[in-house]
Amino acid sequence: MRIAINGFGRIGRTILRQVLSEPARGIEVARINDIATPEMCAYLFQFDSTFGPYPGKVEARDGLLILDGRGMTLSRADNLSQIDLSGVDVVLECTGIARTSDVARRGLAAGAKSVLISGPSPAAELTLVRGANDALLGDERVISNASCTTNALAPLVRVLDEIGGVERGHMTTIHCYTNSQPMVDAPRDDFARSRGGAQSMVPTTSSAMHLIDEVLPELAGRLTGSALRVPVASVSAIDLVVQLRDAMSADVFDEALREAVTASPVLGWTDQPLVSSDLRARPESLVVAGPETRFVDGQARVFGWYDNEWGFSARMLDVAAMLAARG
Known part of the structure; x- marks a missing residue:
C-alpha cells in the first residue's frame, strides 16, 4: 500500500x-x-x-x-x-x-x-468507523475516519445493542486537552473553551454525538452526550450509561460483554486497575475497564480508556488498508 x-x-x-x-x-x-x-x-x-x-x-x-x-x-x-x-x-x-x-x-x-x-467532514461521501459500520464501504473515494471519540464509542454501542438492544443512553467523554484550547485564557468561540486547557476541567460538547447518529442510524436519537476536557496531555475515557431492552442477569451481561469485546477487531479489555497513563500508545479504539462495569435492572454502565491519538491513528491505517484493497 x-x-x-x-x-x-x-x-x-x-x-x-x-x-x-x-x-x-x-x-x-x-x-x-x-x-x-x-x-x-x-x-x-x-x-x-x-x-x-x-x-x-x-x-x-x-x-x-x-x-x-x-x-x-x-x-x-x-x-x-x-x-x-x-x-x-x-x-x-x-x-x-x-x-x-x-x-x-x-x-x-x-x-x-x-x-x-x-476527522469529521461534511465533504466526505461516507463516515466510516472500523468495528461499527465498515461493512457499508462501497466505491466512495472521499471517506471520513470520524473522530477519536466516535471511534471509541460506536463499536461499543454496536456491541451493547447486539447484546441486549440499546433503548437510550448518555455518554460522557473525559477528554485530554487538545490544540483547539488555549494554554492560558484566550478568546474562543466557546466561552468555556476560552479558558486555559492545562489549568481547569472544562465542560463542553462532543462531535461524537451527531456522528454516532450518522454511523449507527438505526440508533439515531437514542443517545445523548457531553465532554469534559481535563488537564492531561494524553489518553481519554468514555463513561457510557445505557438502558437495554432485553432482560438478563448481571452475570449474563458481564459474560456477554466480555466475549463481544474480546471478539471485536478494535476493542480491548482489561481487568487491571489502570489509570490513564497506562494506556498511552495502545492501538485499540477503546479498552473497556472490567472493574468499572456495572449492570442493574437493565441499566449498564461501561467505562473505557482510549489513546485519542495513537488509537485513532491505528484506525486511519486500518481503514486506509481497506480502501487500498478494493483498488
Whole structure:
C-alpha cells in the first residue's frame, strides 16, 4: 500500500511512527506534505512530548525527511492538487481543513485513488468507523475516519445493542486537552473553551454525538452526550450509561460483554486497575475497564480508556488498508 500524508501534525506524525514500527504491514510512504519547514517537521517528529523521542536517526535534507537512512519525499505545497500523487493508493488527509469538497478532493485531483480524512467532514461521501459500520464501504473515494471519540464509542454501542438492544443512553467523554484550547485564557468561540486547557476541567460538547447518529442510524436519537476536557496531555475515557431492552442477569451481561469485546477487531479489555497513563500508545479504539462495569435492572454502565491519538491513528491505517484493497 502506498500512502501520502497531507498535514504532519499530531495525527500525521503518529501515523508515520506506527508505519515505521510495523514494517511487516508493507506500507510505503510516498510523500509527506506540510507547510512547516523541513527542519521543523524533522524536529517535531524526533522529539515528541507525548510519545517520547524517536529511537532512530532523523534528518531533513534535499527535500527529504530521512529516517534511519530511509528518505521520504517532503513537500510544502499549500494546495495538494499541485503535487503529482500518481500511484498513491490513499491520501491520509490530516490537515484538519478538509471541510469543503474542493479541498477534500485535492488528493484525487493530484492522482491518488482515495482520500481518508482524519476527522469529521461534511465533504466526505461516507463516515466510516472500523468495528461499527465498515461493512457499508462501497466505491466512495472521499471517506471520513470520524473522530477519536466516535471511534471509541460506536463499536461499543454496536456491541451493547447486539447484546441486549440499546433503548437510550448518555455518554460522557473525559477528554485530554487538545490544540483547539488555549494554554492560558484566550478568546474562543466557546466561552468555556476560552479558558486555559492545562489549568481547569472544562465542560463542553462532543462531535461524537451527531456522528454516532450518522454511523449507527438505526440508533439515531437514542443517545445523548457531553465532554469534559481535563488537564492531561494524553489518553481519554468514555463513561457510557445505557438502558437495554432485553432482560438478563448481571452475570449474563458481564459474560456477554466480555466475549463481544474480546471478539471485536478494535476493542480491548482489561481487568487491571489502570489509570490513564497506562494506556498511552495502545492501538485499540477503546479498552473497556472490567472493574468499572456495572449492570442493574437493565441499566449498564461501561467505562473505557482510549489513546485519542495513537488509537485513532491505528484506525486511519486500518481503514486506509481497506480502501487500498478494493483498488
